[in-house]
Amino acid sequence: MLLTVDHVTRYFYDQPVRGVVQSHRLMPSQCAGQKMLRWKVTVSDGQMGGGFRDGAGDWVQGWTVLGPVNEITVQVTGQVETVDQAGVLRGHKELTPAEAYLRKTHPTEADAALAALAEGLDPAKDALAAAHEISARVSDAILYTPDTTNAHTTAAEALAQGTGVCQDQAHAVIAIARHAGLPARYVSGYLLVGLDGAAHDAAHAWAEVFIAGLGWVGFDPANRCCPDDRYIRLGSGLDSRHAAMIRGIARGQGEESLVVSVSVQEGQIQSQTQQ
């Protein structure tokens, strides 16, 4: 499938800031089923900093903006040709050992309720079946409901209220999988939603679970499926913060607000004009 991405993040500061430093994970993963045809990341008034491929195989790119500025725009445009890999991450070079993804983090800490969702699973016997079951249980226990959680909501909190978005569901899958002894991680990327090509206000996220003998396998509890050719994988981490597409800090007193617009379309359609 040919996917065209147009992803714009605009940061506004209520008073000018002296400078901005960002760290991006905004390049498509180099793996089977993802061929990058063109890809471009720009930062308004930005200077490209150091970039490197990290131990998890992600391209990390630093950027700095010299102030004073009132707003900056990060724009990602590109095209990727995808082929369905049935959710399995293949041909992806990485060095970080799977065991390192058993570590707990605050948003992925398994409380009693999350631990209870691991009951009856036998990952030692069939890890893949267990991972599918975890993802299905999370889809049922945390109903996809926008605007009921925020960026800092933990998996335990989302489960307690029974609603959340893809980030919360991915955190829950990770928490339960790790509790069951399966290495798991958070993946950020893009998803083709619907056919209308309408822009959304967020990118997508899902989880990957490490299955011995198979490797990393993606699970998207928000869509009750494994990632296929509608997905573009960018980066991964222990949780949403570690896998964030953009991390940044502004120097100065200005209060920050941001507007995100993500459009993923099938085929070779011209990207919409940005105002």
Added chain:
Amino acid sequence: MTSYFNEMYQGNSVRAPYARLQDWMSAMPAELRQMKQAEAEALFRRIGITFAVYGEGGDPDRLIPFDMFPRVFSGTEWARLERGIKQRARALNAFLVDVYGRGEIVRAGRIPARLVYLNEAYEKAVVGFVPPKGVYSHIVGIDLVRTGPDEFFVLEDNCRTPSGVSYMLENREIMMRMFPDLFRENRIQPVDSYPEILRRTLASVAPAKCDREPTVVILTPGHYNSAYYEHSFLADLMGVELVEGQDLFVEGEFVFMRTTEGPRRVDVIYRRIDDAFIDPLCFRPDSMLGVPGLMDVYRSGGVSICSAPGAGVADDKAVYTYVPEMIRFYLGEEPILNNVPTWQCGKSDDLAYVLAHLDELVVKEVHGSGGYGMLVGPKASADQVELFRARITANPANYIAQPTLALSTTPTFVAEGIAPRHVDLRPYCLVGERIELVPGGLTRVALTEGSLVVNSSQGGGVKDTWVLAE
């Protein structure tokens, strides 16, 4: 009753390294000694060196007692220690490069994967990175104790930012000022080249993108830190800038320091702040002490950070057990310095042994430091032993146990005159393009009679440490 190795006396005879101190000691009447002690204290107060050794906390303005009686090694004794320390520093660095690379030692089954990869000090953010010259830990502080003429044991390794070296330098400085004659009568190897060797070591690991004489800085958390004195002292002696996070900023591919003449590029950062605080974009987002974007510059070869982030996984108390294995695995050598036999309470066999022998063992928290959270079995009351039994049972993996070592003693000035007191030693090994060790280190002394705990927070003091020229 345990007998302790006295470093000065063998029976009634004086061991060779201390030969000339015998006369010095006998020729010092009590009044002179008290006068000298007061003078030493005044000097320490004036230079302001009152910080807690090894980040133990406590009253930052409290002076750590300085004992004027030096601790002495012969050149031969030191030569063996030096070989052993350098061997250990090489192996620890090889381990760090390995576990952030292919992890051969884990694949070979020589150390458990979980112990390394689930370790709190294991930094995922540096996996795949080989720092310049393959060095993660540039200043390795190795804590040693002695139990006999040729018996030395390593108590622990410090691969992050070991402190205390300013005491090594100041203790020497003050001894030379107060007893110049001693330094004419004894051929004592100097330690004052330490700051210059440190500067050279740091410059030798400048990053790939540095194409000129490297600019080195020391990054401190600020003057509220208990070791701030040492940070400014070393910056002064090395002739480099002492900076705080807010003095540095990232622009493009490099890190710059604000100066009165405008921004100046920085190539090597000797950081005295913990990993968690060095870059809020990468580690703790609430850290105000670090430099946003620093890790991206570091990993793309624009700046060097010493010690390298992630170095702490090599000095963890549970990983310590495997250092002899590292020496065999990476260097193909037998360890010159021994580890203290260690029981890991996380292992059930070990746990059973430890609980059955609590009154003989020293029990420590895996992540503890500064002599806190520690049980010295033979010296502990029955209540303390029971308290530890409960703690260990509740969380076994958090504890290790070691036999109570018969720490050597050296003569020490005490209220009643001169008496033997137990000591340890921390030498500071510098690792860059070369591995270097100045002949000396910091000797800590347990001033309380019979005490085996040398930590300053528990009544410990410090001494000048001499290595004689052959």
